[in-house]
Amino acid sequence: MSFLVLDNLQKSFGPVQVVKNFNMSIEKGEFVSFLGPSGCGKTTVLRMIAGFEAPSGGTISIDGRDQSRLKTNQRNIGMVFQAYALFPNMNVFDNVAFGLKVAGTPRAQIEARVKEMLALIRLEHLADRYPYQMSGGQQQRVALARALAPKPQLLLLDEPLSALDAKIRVSLREEIRQIQRQLGITTVFVTHDQEEALSISDRIVVMNAGRADQIGTPSQIYNRPATRFVASFVGTLNMLDATVVDPAQQTVQVGGQVITLKERLDGKSAGDPIVLALRPEAGSLGGPGDSTLKGDVLSSSFLGSVVRTKISVAGSPVSFDTFNAPDLAMPKPGQTVDLRFSSGDLLVVRD
Amino acid sequence: MSVWTRIVGWAVLIFGLLYFFVPLGGLFEFSLKARRGVYSFDAYREVFADPQFQATFSYSVVMALVTIVIGILIVVPTAFWVRLKMPWARPYVEFVTLLPLVIPAIVVVFGYIRLYNTASWLPLTGSIFGTNALLAFGYTILALPYMYRAVDTGLRTIDVATLTEAAQILGAGWFTILRRVILPNVVPAVLSGAFLTFAIVIGEFTLAALLDRPAFGPYLQRIGANKAYEPFALSVIAFAITWACLALIQFVSRFSKAAPARH
Numbered sequence: 001m002s003f004l005v006l007d008n009l010q011k012s013f014g015p016v017q018v019v020k021n022f023n024m025s026i027e028k029g030e031f032v033s034f035l036g037p038s039g040c041g042k043t044t045v046l047r048m049i050a051g052f053e054a055p056s057g058g059t060i061s062i063d064g065r066d067q068s069r070l071k072t073n074q075r076n077i078g079m080v081f082q083a084y085a086l087f088p089n090m091n092v093f094d095n096v097a098f099g100l101k102v103a104g105t106p107r108a109q110i111e112a113r114v115k116e117m118l119a120l121i122r123l124e125h126l127a128d129r130y131p132y133q134m135s136g137g138q139q140q141r142v143a144l145a146r147a148l149a150p151k152p153q154l155l156l157l158d159e160p161l162s163a164l165d166a167k168i169r170v171s172l173r174e175e176i177r178q179i180q181r182q183l184g185i186t187t188v189f190v191t192h193d194q195e196e197a198l199s200i201s202d203r204i205v206v207m208n209a210g211r212a213d214q215i216g217t218p219s220q221i222y223n224r225p226a227t228r229f230v231a232s233f234v235g236t237l238n239m240l241d242a243t244v245v246d247p248a249q250q251t252v253q254v255g256g257q258v259i260t261l262k263e264r265l266d267g268k269s270a271g272d273p274i275v276l277a278l279r280p281e282a283g284s285l286g287g288p289g290d291s292t293l294k295g296d297v298l299s300s301s302f303l304g305s306v307v308r309t310k311i312s313v314a315g316s317p318v319s320f321d322t323f324n325a326p327d328l329a330m331p332k333p334g335q336t337v338d339l340r341f342s343s344g345d346l347l348v349v350r351d
Numbered sequence: 352m353s354v355w356t357r358i359v360g361w362a363v364l365i366f367g368l369l370y371f372f373v374p375l376g377g378l379f380e381f382s383l384k385a386r387r388g389v390y391s392f393d394a395y396r397e398v399f400a401d402p403q404f405q406a407t408f409s410y411s412v413v414m415a416l417v418t419i420v421i422g423i424l425i426v427v428p429t430a431f432w433v434r435l436k437m438p439w440a441r442p443y444v445e446f447v448t449l450l451p452l453v454i455p456a457i458v459v460v461f462g463y464i465r466l467y468n469t470a471s472w473l474p475l476t477g478s479i480f481g482t483n484a485l486l487a488f489g490y491t492i493l494a495l496p497y498m499y500r501a502v503d504t505g506l507r508t509i510d511v512a513t514l515t516e517a518a519q520i521l522g523a524g525w526f527t528i529l530r531r532v533i534l535p536n537v538v539p540a541v542l543s544g545a546f547l548t549f550a551i552v553i554g555e556f557t558l559a560a561l562l563d564r565p566a567f568g569p570y571l572q573r574i575g576a577n578k579a580y581e582p583f584a585l586s587v588i589a590f591a592i593t594w595a596c597l598a599l600i601q602f603v604s605r606f607s608k609a610a611p612a613r614h
Contacts, residue, residue, distance in 0.1 A: 052516055079517070079520045081513055083513050085510065085514055085516070085517040087531075089532070098518070098521050098523075099521035102521060102522040143517075150521065150522065
C-alpha cells in the first residue's frame with residue numbers, strides 16, 4: 001500500500017476544470033516533483049493535499065486514511081510556501097516553535113526540538129532574529145525548519161525556491177534534498193523549473209492542462225518523454241519533420257536524407273509524416289555515431305563549457321552542443337557540416 | 352528644489368501652524384485671566400478641585416477603554432474574514448462602517464431609546480449597567496469608521512492569506528490564528544484606531560446626555576453654560592490629555608516588539 005494515494009482527483013473552479021482525473025501513488029520516503037507550466041494544476045493538487053482546497057471529485061489518502069473529512073489543521077502536514085510566510089511578529093525561535101506550541105508540547109521539549117531543527121538548517125546563531133532581518137535564503141530555511149518541527153507525516157514544498165536568486169537556489173535545493181534524505185520524510189515538491197525537478201527528485205510528474213502527462217524517474221522523463229508536451233517542456237529538444245520510407249526496415253527520410261531508426265514504426269505506412277526529436281547533447285560534428293544529417297550552419301555561440309551550434313537541416317533548425325576545447329574550431333555560418341549522432345538517440349514523438 | 356518653491360512650502364507650513372495654534376493660544380491666554388489684572392492658574396485649580404470633573408473624566412476614560420476593547424473584538428475578526436474569504440463584500444462592509452458618519456448621533460440614540468426602553472423586549476435602559484452597555488455600544492458605532500479603516504489598512508501590510516495558511520498547516524485554529532498571528536501584526540493600526548476612538552469618546556456629548564450618563568462631554572457643556580473661565584481651562588486640559596495619549600501610543604508602538612512587516 002502506498003503512503004500517499006491520489007485517486008481520480010478532480011477540481012473545478014466554476015466551469016473551469018483545472019485538475020482532471022489525477023491518479024498517483026507515492027511511497028513512504030519518496031521525493032516527488034510536480035513539474036509543469038503555470039496554470040497546469042500542480043499547485044492546485046498540492047493545495048488539495050494540504051486541505052486548502054476541497055476536491056470536486058476523487059479521494060486523497062495518507063497512510064491509508066482518507067483525508068476528505070479532515071481540516072487543514074488536523075492533517076499533520078508540513079508546508080513551505082513560495083513567499084516564505086514566516087510570522088513577522090515572531091523571531092526565528094518562536095516561528096519554529098509555533099507548531100509545537102499549538103500542539104501543546106511541554107516547554108522543555110519545544111526548546112530541545114527547536115534547537116535540533118535550527119542545527120539541521122545551520123542557523124542556531126540566528127534564533128533571536130526577526131524575519132525582516134534575514135536574507136531570503138535564510139528565511140526559507142527557517143520556514144523549512146518550522147514545517148519540520150512538529151514531525152509531520154508529509155512535507156509539501158510549493159515552489160520554495162522561486163523567489164531566491166540563482167546561486168542560493170542551487171545550494172538550498174541540495175540542502176533540502178539532503179535534509180529530506182536524512183529524515184526520510186515523504187515529500188511533494190511543486191516547481192515550474194525542469195532543472196530543479198530533474199536534479200532532486202526520485203520521481204517526476206509532468207503536468208499539462210490538469211493532467212499528468214508522464215510519471216517517471218528523471219532519466220525516464222528526460223530520455224524517454226512520453227508525449228510531445230513532455231519532450232518540449234523538459235530540456236531543449238530539436239524537432240524534425242520526417243516522412244516514413246519503409247516501416248518494415250524502420251527507415252525515414254528528412255529532406256531527402258535517409259536514416260534508419262532503432263525504434264519500431266508500428267502502425268505507420270510509407271509516406272506517413274512523423275516527428276523526430278533529438279537532444280542537443282546527442283549530436284556532434286564528426287564525432288561518434290551511426291547516422292549523419294547534412295546541414296548549413298546558421299549560428300554558433302560560445303557558452304563557456306559548451307559550444308552551441310545551430311544548423312538548418314531541410315529547413316528545420318537543429319541545435320547541438322559540443323564540449324569546449326582550447327583548440328576547437330568554431331563552425332562558421334554558411335558552412336555545410338555533417339551532424340553525427342547515434343540513431344538510438346532519435347525519439348519518435350507521439351502526441 | 353528652487354528657492355521659490357522652498358519659500359512657498361515654508362509659507363504654507365507656517366500658515367497651517369498659525370491657523371492651528373493662534374486660537375489655542377488665545378484659549379490658553381484667556382483661561383489664565385480668572386484673577387483680575389494678573390495671570391493665574393485659578394481656573395485650573397477650580398477645575399481640578401471639582402469632584403465632578405474627576406468623576407466624569409474617569410467615567411469617560413473607562414468608557415473609552417471598554418469601547419476600544421469592544422471595537423477590537425468586532426472589527427479585527429470582521430476585517431480579517433472579509434479580507435480572507437469575502438473580498439467581494441468589502442465595498443458593502445466599508446459602506447456600512449461609514450454609515451455612522453452620515454447618520455447623526457441623535458438619530459442613533461433615539462433609535463436606541465425606542466428599541467431598548469423599559470417597555471421593550473430588551474429593557475437595557477432600565478438599569479445603570481444596561482445603559483452603560485448601551486452607551487459603550489453606541490460609542491463603538493461612532494468609532495467604527497475610524498477603527499475599521501485603520502485595521503483594514505494594517506491588514507494590507509501583511510500577506511493575510513499566506514500567513515493564515517501557514518498557521519493552519521501548523522495546526523492552528525481560527526482563534527489562535529487571530530490572537531497569535533493576525534492581531535500582533537496589526538498592533539500599530541489597532542493603536543491608531545484606538546487613539547481616535549479614545550478622542551471621540553472623551554468629547555462625545557449627544558449619546559451620553561440623552562442616555563443621562565455622567566460623562567465628560569455633558570459636564571463640559573454644563574460648565575461652559577455656567578462659568579466664565581473654567582470652560583477654557585477645561586479645554587486646555589482636554590487638549591493636553593489628548594496629546595499625552597497620542598504621545599503614549601506613539602511611544603508604545605515604537606517600542607513594541609512587533610516589527611513592521613516589510614515587502
